[in-house]
Amino acid sequence: xxxIDVCLTPDLLHxxxxxxxxxxxxxxxxxxxxxxxxxxxxxxxxxxxxxxxECKDLQDLGYLAAAERNGxxxxxxxxxxxxxxxxxxxxxxxxxxxxxTNGTLAIHxxxxxxxxxxxxxxxxxxxxxxxxxxxxxxxxLCAGWKGKFxxxxxxxxxxxxxHLRGVFEFACDAPLAAEAMYLIAKNDxxxxxxxxxxxxxxxxxxxxxxxxxCIQESIxxxxxxxxxxxxxxxx
Amino acid sequence: xxxIDVCLTPDLLHxxxxxxxxxxxxxxxxxxxxxxxxxxxxxxxxxxxxxxxECKDLQDLGYLAAAERNGxxxxxxxxxxxxxxxxxxxxxxxxxxxxxTNGTLAIHxxxxxxxxxxxxxxxxxxxxxxxxxxxxxxxxLCAGWKGKFxxxxxxxxxxxxxHLRGVFEFACDAPLAAEAMYLIAKNDxxxxxxxxxxxxxxxxxxxxxxxxxCIQESIxxxxxxxxxxxxxxxx
Numbered sequence: 001x002x003x004i005d006v007c008l009t010p011d012l013l014h015x016x017x018x019x020x021x022x023x024x025x026x027x028x029x030x031x032x033x034x035x036x037x038x039x040x041x042x043x044x045x046x047x048x049x050x051x052x053x054e055c056k057d058l059q060d061l062g063y064l065a066a067a068e069r070n071g072x073x074x075x076x077x078x079x080x081x082x083x084x085x086x087x088x089x090x091x092x093x094x095x096x097x098x099x100x101t102n103g104t105l106a107i108h109x110x111x112x113x114x115x116x117x118x119x120x121x122x123x124x125x126x127x128x129x130x131x132x133x134x135x136x137x138x139x140x141l142c143a144g145w146k147g148k149f150x151x152x153x154x155x156x157x158x159x160x161x162x163h164l165r166g167v168f169e170f171a172c173d174a175p176l177a178a179e180a181m182y183l184i185a186k187n188d189x190x191x192x193x194x195x196x197x198x199x200x201x202x203x204x205x206x207x208x209x210x211x212x213x214c215i216q217e218s219i220x221x222x223x224x225x226x227x228x229x230x231x232x233x234x235x
Numbered sequence: 236x237x238x239i240d241v242c243l244t245p246d247l248l249h250x251x252x253x254x255x256x257x258x259x260x261x262x263x264x265x266x267x268x269x270x271x272x273x274x275x276x277x278x279x280x281x282x283x284x285x286x287x288x289e290c291k292d293l294q295d296l297g298y299l300a301a302a303e304r305n306g307x308x309x310x311x312x313x314x315x316x317x318x319x320x321x322x323x324x325x326x327x328x329x330x331x332x333x334x335x336t337n338g339t340l341a342i343h344x345x346x347x348x349x350x351x352x353x354x355x356x357x358x359x360x361x362x363x364x365x366x367x368x369x370x371x372x373x374x375x376l377c378a379g380w381k382g383k384f385x386x387x388x389x390x391x392x393x394x395x396x397x398h399l400r401g402v403f404e405f406a407c408d409a410p411l412a413a414e415a416m417y418l419i420a421k422n423d424x425x426x427x428x429x430x431x432x433x434x435x436x437x438x439x440x441x442x443x444x445x446x447x448x449c450i451q452e453s454i455x456x457x458x459x460x461x462x463x464x465x466x467x468x469x470x
Binding site (some may be wrong): 008009011012014015145146147148149150151154172173174176177180181184185195196197 | 243244246247249250380381382383384385386389407408409411412415416419420430431432
């Protein structure tokens with residue numbers, strides 16, 4: 001049977017063999033939720049970059065530049081890291097360059113994989129259906145917070161494992177634990193999210209609305225995937 | 236308020252500041268369960284070492300030598316890694332040298348801490364009462380399995396966090412997640428343990444009896460602690 005595994009933070013990625021596998025990168029608050037929202041609302045292409053400087057360079061080439069540092073929009077950029085900014089009229093048909101604290105790093109660390117997909121609660125069903133129809137083993141890579149474990153990415157990993165149970169074998173204890181977490185949290189996701197340290201940080205920045213948006217399951221059917229240095233969308 | 240944090244595997248320990256903190260090392264299956272059982276049953280001193288060679292050297296000096304590699308007793312040693320071997324008549328009053336795959340490594344990685352304690356379900360209440368009466372912040376270090384996250388150590392971490400809720404503040408999401416895991420598992424611990432990948436490995440080696448023993452809560456009141464290179468016991 002195909003296997004699914006969960007890497008709880010990018011700091012543990014050295015333990016995983018990525019070759020010939022599909023990696024699903026998740027950074028629920030808020031990088032991958034933004035990517036999915038943007039693609040679902042007409043963004044043509046998203047280029048994840050590691051530094052503010054690279055992001056600025058692409059801005060000079062005509063990209064919309066999105067940058068968040070420690071939860072807030074960085075100075076001189078077109079967009080921050082709220083999914084609602086990725087749904088505005090001005091983004092339609094545009095290319096967006098984005099740098100985030102954790103999500104971009106997770107994508108860059110996954111380049112040895114056969115395929116890199118962007119996952120979020122927003123496109124959960126689309127991702128799980130896509131994976132069911134593929135031959136490859138899967139690793140869900142939680143972007144975490146500065147290398148540390150975080151709750152919301154683990155809950156997504158658990159949701160995906162739960163949807164794939166029976167079709168994929170759980171490779172170790174992390175999928176089991178993540179699924180158990182998801183099953184206890186799913187009926188009151190907002191409460192669990194509000195308890196999480198990351199949500200507490202964000203709550204200080206008045207982004208409860210963002211969080212409520214990001215925990216909606218399967219409202220979009222688009223899957224961003226890495227092609228060269230860009231994320232494109234497939235359905 | 237004092238803080239408690241959980242480090243899910245030794246591979247993430249670089250993210251934690253250990254200075255002036257108490258580290259509780261846990262390797263439920265089976266190193267720390269053995270240490271607690273041994274001390275509760277008359278073992279005088281336990282020296283955790285990293286290699287089979289160091290363990291042999293101490294055997295030449297009169298120590299009982301305990302060594303497990305990949306779940307089985309290593310050739311030429313006096314004991315393996317079953318808690319029942321640590322409760323035999325021959326261990327009373329003796330010094331034991333022990334090398335294990337994960338537990339010893341976790342202890343050696345924690346040397347920067349102010350104090351290192353050995354935790355297991357077997358001495359859960361003793362450890363939590365001890366910590367309540369101390370001033371220091373606490374880090375629970377899960378030994379994991381070859382650097383990977385494992386379920387049984389996380390369940391212990393969650394149990395300890397649950398016992399310390401209200402007295403300690405949870406420092407990040409890992410204590411929250413571990414506690415939630417514990418609360419769903421605690422009424423049927425054996426089922427959760429049997430689902431875990433580590434228990435599955437061990438089950439092949441006929442150690443279900445060991446597992447049933449190791450998940451008993453608070454049957455001993457001794458706390459092994461590191462003193463120099465040795466573990467001694469305190470009540």
